[in-house]
Amino acid sequence: MGETVIKCDHISKKFESLKAKNNFIEVLNDVSFDVRAGEFTVLLGPGQCGKTTLLNIIAGHELPSGGRVLERDNEIKDPAPSRGMVYQDIRLFPWLTVMGNVSYGPKVQGIDKKDYLPRAQKFIDLVGLTGFEDTYPIKLSGGMKQRVGIARAYCNQPDIILMDEPFGALDAQTRYMMQEELSKIWQKEKNTVLFVTNNIEEAVYLADRIIVFSRCPAKIKKEYQINIPRPRKLTSVEFLELRKEITAQIEDDM
Ligand SMILES: Nc1ncnc2c1ncn2[C@@H]1O[C@H](COP(=O)(O)OP(=O)(O)O)[C@@H](O)[C@H]1O
Ligand SMILES: [Mg+2]
Incomplete structure (x- = not known):
């Protein structure tokens, strides 16, 4: 390690x-x-x-x-x-699309689009949301919202x-x-x-x-x-x- x-x-x-x-x-x-x-x-x-x-x-x-x-x-x-955070109650911006939410962090940090858009796409693909880039959170199920939350955290390229x-x-x-x-x-x-949990099986997995x-x-x-x-x-x-x-x-x- x-x-x-x-x-x-x-x-x-x-x-x-x-x-x-x-x-x-x-x-x-x-x-x-x-x-x-x-x-x-x-x-x-x-x-x-x-x-x-x-x-x-x-x-x-x-x-x-x-x-x-x-x-x-x-x-x-x-x-x-x-230090990126993924919460239980997914806090997505309802007025932004999946792509808007995932790329929000690097965008407000003033990072060049050329740099973060491909990265946002990579993580959208990785969490299995390809094709949902232009969808708004209201149309997403709980599991899909959580996928967006995970892609968003990864897209910021945090240390942890x-x-x-x-x-x-x-x-x-x-x-x-x-x-x-x-x-x-x-x-x-x-x-x-x-990762925090109260579930033993989830922890061992x-x-x-x-x-x-x-x-x-x-x-x-x-x-x-x-x-x-x-x-x-x-x-x-x-x-x-x-x-x-x-x-x-x-x-x-x-
Ligand atoms: N800002 C706060 N003021 C007073 N008590 C708090 C505050 N935040 C959390 N607590 C108390 O601290 C304890 C632990 O809470 P928490 O960290 O949310 O536990 P967990 O995430 O393990 O369920 C709880 O009893 C909670 O009521
Ligand atoms: Mg808690």
């Missing part, structure tokens, strides 16, 4: 309680881990444990209460195009893509299809991905490495290196065994 892209160094986060003044809720407790170049890292934890908070801190939308996050040795304090439960709102069938697509794209591009978090306040409990060759099969013996092991481990700690 490659060099360190993101370093979370003893991150903690407290929010002022919405119920009582001067009362704080601890959401993240002393979280340290590295994300390495070209690696698909999955953060796995239960709902409300602080996963989105952690991703928002890495994205630069939120500051930690303690510790720091580095991107290639520079402390993260603001959002930057070098942060994905916050991107398939959480999809029906089971579409979710499986999107996991397969994402795995294929990643095998082609070999980019750095930090996608990850090179799984970092398991406890309930709130989120602490790292365990790490798993996943060496099952791709394409992975959800029904293979090694897949089921690993899934069982992680499930047992998580239930043990509850």
